[in-house]
Amino acid sequence: MKIAGPYNFDLVLDRLSLDPLNIVDLGKRSVKIPLIIDKKPKVVEVAAVGTTDDPEFLISGAESEVELARLAHILQWDTPLARIHEHFQQTDLAPIFSEHRGTPLILDYDPYDCLLKCIIHQQLNLAFARTLTERFVRTFGTMVDGVYFYPQPEVVAKLKVEDLRELQFSGRKAEYIIGVAQAIVEGTLDIDSLSEKTDDEIMKELTKLRGVGPWTVQNVLMFGLGRPNLFPAADIGLQNALKKRYNLDRKPTIEEMEAYQKEWEPYLSYASLYLWRSIE
Template sequence: MWKETVSVTPPYHFDRVLKRLSLDPLNAVDLTERSVKVPVRSGAGELCIVTVRAAEGTASEPVFLVSGETNRQEMMERIREIFQWGKSLQAVHDHFSKTNLSALFEEHAGTPLVLEYSVYNCLMKCIIHQQLNLSFAFTLTERFVHAFGEQKDGVWCYPQPETVAALDYQDLRELQFSMRKAEYAIDTSRLIADGTLNLSKLPFLSDEDIMKKLITIRGIGPWTVQNVLMFGLGRPNLFPLADIGLQKAVKRRFGLAEKPSKEMMLDVSREWEPYLSYASLYLWRSIESSSP
C-alpha cells in the first residue's frame, strides 16, 4: 500500500467535487469521509483502485491523501489529471469576476473541471446519455457497467473496448438500449478495439481536429464531441449550445421568458471565452439540486 499527501493551489473546493461526482451512482463517493475511490486502469490493463480523501485542508488550503496498492507513479499522474490539480482556478475566477456570471462564480468558487476516469468511459457515457433524461441515462449506464464491466473492492469500472466490441446488439437491447444506441456503442468500441480509432492520440490533437475525426463516426455528433473534449480531455473552452441543461440554466440565470435561441446563447457567452467549459460547468451546477 502506498500513500501520498498532495497540496493543491487554491481555490479548490473538494466537497463540491464530491457532491457532483455523487450524482452518478457508479461513482464510489463517501460524503461523510470526504473521499472517493477511483477505478483506474494501468497502461498494462490492470484495474487499480485509488482512494482520494480530503486531509485537514480547506478550499483555501486544499490538501489530499491519495492511496493505492500498486503503480504509484502512474496512478498519481492519472489522479492529478482527473482532478485537474495542476491547473489553478484563480485565473478562471479572476476572468469571470468581470463578466455577467460573476455572482455565479462567487457562489460556486473553487469548483474544478473534474474529468471522467478515462476517455473511453467518457465516450460511452456520452453515447448512452444522448437524448435521455438524466435519471434514466444514469440507470442505463449503470446497467451497462454492471453487466459488462469489472468490479474490484466494491468499485465498478467501465468495460474495456474489446469487451464491448465482442457483444451482439441484442446484448444491449436486453438492457433497454434502443437499437441505434446499441449500434453506436458497439460499433464505436469496435473501431477502438481494432485500432481504427486511437483514443490515446486525442490529447495531442486540437479541439478542431478532434471534432473532425470523431464527427465522422456514426452516432457521434457535436454534443458528444464537445462533452468528450470537456470531461474526457479537460479542454477549457467548450459551450455545447444544444445542451438542454445549459439552455435551462441560461434561461433561469438571465430571467428569460422562453428557451434561449442559439444566437442568444452565442451572444451572452462571448465574454466567457477562453473559459467556456467552466461557464458550462458552473451553469450546470446552478440547476443541480442541493449544491453546497
C-alpha cells in the first residue's frame, strides 16, 4: 500500500518500541498490530518498504476492508502531513517540525485500550506507568500469535480491587479501572459510539466516570480517536518542552500556553506531539 508523504515510519517504530507490549522489529521495519473486529482478535503485521517521502507498506493478515480501514486509522495514513508541516513552517515551532518531519499521530490500537492505559498512567512516572500497564495486560489479557490483547471489559468488570493491588495498583486506580469496565458491560458507556461525538460531548460523557478527568479525556481524544486539535496544558512534558523551546527560567503559565497555541490551531495535537518529541 502506498500513501502520500512525508511519513516517517522509522520514527513511528522508535516511539512504539518504547512500550514493552508492542511487537516491533526495527531491523525489518515492522510492527504487529492487535485488532478487535466484531469482538474477535486479529493480528496484522505492517512492514515499511518505502521512504519518508515515498512511503509504502506491506500488510500481512488484513483480509477485509474493515480491517484495512481500522489499520489506516490507527496509523493515520489519511492525514495530510504535508499540509500540517507547511502550516507549522509559518510558526515558531518550525525547527521542531523540520527536525521530526513526517511524524504522524499514531493511535493506540483501540479506544478502550487507550482509556484504560490513560487511567493507569495518571500521576505516575512514565517508566512505572508502562511497567504497571504491562503487568495488567500480561496478567489478565490474552495472547494471539505472540501479541498481547488488553483484557476485555467483561473480564475486567469481574476483577476485585485486591487482584490489581497485587500488581501494585493503588486502591483508587484499581477501582477506577474496574468501574470503567463495569460501565461498558452495563451499557452506560458505549466506547464504539465515541467516534461519532464531538470533543465537548466526549469530555462531558467521560468525566462522569470516577477517576477520569480532563487530562485523561484529552489524551483519549488524541491517542484513542485521533482528534487533531487537542493541547493538554496540564501535561508536565508539554510544560517542560515549552520551557526549553522558549528558554524560560520556569514552566510557562496557562495564560502563556494559551497565547502560544493561537497560531498552531487547528493542529494543536500535532503541536503537542512534536513538542513531546523535542524532549524525548
